[in-house]
Amino acid sequence: MTGASSALKDETACQICVTCGVQFAAAAVTPEECPVCGDERQYVRWSGQEWTTLDELRRAHHNEIRNDLGLTGIGTEPSFAIGQRALLVASPSGNVLWDCITLIDEATVNAVQSLGGVRAIAISHPHYYSSMVEWSRAFDAPIYLHSADRRWVMRPDERIEFWDGESKGLWDGMTLIRAGGHFEGGTVLHWPAGAEGRGALLSGDIVQVAQDRRWVSFMYSFPNYVPLAASEVDRIVSALEPFRFDRIYGAWWDRNVGSNAMEAVWRSAQRYKRHLQVG
Ligand SMILES: [Zn+2]
Ligand SMILES: [Zn+2]
Numbered sequence: 003m004t005g006a007s008s009a010l011k012d013e014t015a016c017q018i019c020v021t022c023g024v025q026f027a028a029a030a031v032t033p034e035e036c037p038v039c040g041d042e043r044q045y046v047r048w049s050g051q052e053w054t055t056l057d058e059l060r061r062a063h064h065n066e067i068r069n070d071l072g073l074t075g076i077g078t079e080p081s082f083a084i085g086q087r088a089l090l091v092a093s094p095s096g097n098v099l100w101d102c103i104t105l106i107d108e109a110t111v112n113a114v115q116s117l118g119g120v121r122a123i124a125i126s127h128p129h130y131y132s133s134m135v136e137w138s139r140a141f142d143a144p145i146y147l148h149s150a151d152r153r154w155v156m157r158p159d160e161r162i163e164f165w166d167g168e169s170k171g172l173w174d175g176m177t178l179i180r181a182g183g184h185f186e187g188g189t190v191l192h193w194p195a196g197a198e199g200r201g202a203l204l205s206g207d208i209v210q211v212a213q214d215r216r217w218v219s220f221m222y223s224f225p226n227y228v229p230l231a232a233s234e235v236d237r238i239v240s241a242l243e244p245f246r247f248d249r250i251y252g253a254w255w256d257r258n259v260g261s262n263a264m265e266a267v268w269r270s271a272q273r274y275k276r277h278l279q280v281g
Contacts (some may be wrong), residue, residue: 013022016157018059018133021045023083023104025133027157038128038154043184043223047268056106065103065110071258072196073251074117078105086130086253089204090114091193095173099143100191100204101253104132111140115170122146123266124178126206127185128154130253133161133177141170148187168241179245181208182257183220183230183236191243197261200248208266211252215259218250218270232275 015028019036020045026036039046059082066079066162070089077087082104091098099120114120120141125131128151138145138161146154147165170178175194182188188208196202212217220235222228242264250259250266259266 004049007269009102014057016055017053018055018104019083019177020054021047021083022129023132024156025056025136036156038131038156042226043228044129053191056104056223057236059105060107064106065105065107067110067113067188070255071249071251071260075255076103076110076114078103083132084129084255086206087255089251090117090120091176091191091196091204092118093174093176093193093195098172098176098191099123099137099141100251101125101206102132102134102137103130106133106136106140114141119143119170122172124172124189126190126204126208126253127151127188130206131155135161135199138162147176148178148189149184150180150187152187154185177245179241181205181241183234183238184208184222186222190242192247194246196251197247197249202249202251203242203245203247203263204251205215205253207249207253209252210222211244211250211257211259212270215257215264216266217273218259218267229274229278232278235271235274239267242267 016025018025022038024038026133037052066074066078074090075087088103090101097118097120102125120143122144134145135157136146145162149166156238168180177192181190190208193202197279212219220230222230247263248261250263
């Protein structure tokens with residue numbers, strides 16, 4: 003019996019919001035409404051607030067673990083909540099789990115351990131906080147979150163490490179970049195070894211890969227169709243400017259810009275701002 007499997011047992015009381023997948027602290031009574039979904043960037047499902055638990059989730063769902071353009075993706079089947087997949091960035095000095103998903107089970111822990119485990123978890127923004135504390139405990143890994151989004155943490159934990167400022171260097175040249183936009187602390191991960199050394203950006207939906215995967219977009223709210231101001235788009239572009247990357251990994255399976263990604267960001271920002279112009 004490993005520490006990992008015992009860590010998976012004691013959180014049966016934690017409530018999970020069915021719409022955004024965020025897990026709440028065990029001590030909390032069932033909250034009336036999820037604050038993440040009550041925020042104007044999200045929504046409460048039309049049938050009303052609903053809750054589940056990890057135990058319930060494990061009965062009807064499993065995780066698919068597969069290659070997604072050279073990275074290991076981890077996503078839940080059938081899809082749950084927002085439906086994002088996490089990515090495991092394998093790196094010589096330790097792996098990063100980029101973004102997070104709600105379902106964690108023994109099969110997933112074992113599979114990720116066999117790939118070298120997790121040295122740290124980093125998450126783009128609160129919509130993917132999910133059950134990050136469970137993952138952190140299972141792999142004994144810290145969670146790096148930008149401090150500007152601190153108030154969206156529904157399950158505080160000593161393993162959460164808030165960082166400030168515009169960037170945070172990790173190891174092997176990897177950097178967390180605060181891009182902002184969709185959330186004040188909106189973060190992307192630059193992975194210089196990605197795309198066979200041409201560099202890659204793991205962007206969640208902070209830089210959102212469009213259906214036409216030669217393009218990206220930037221929104222304050224995706225489900226409620228609220229755009230960002232031109233000044234915010236410029237801010238994102240200039241935050242990325244110092245970094246070289248040929249590829250962008252978005253938030254869902256296969257939602258990636260395969261090549262020429264720096265140019266795609268620049269071109270998409272120009273197009274976006276053209277459509278914001280009045281008159
Ligand atoms: Zn929610
Ligand atoms: Zn989001």
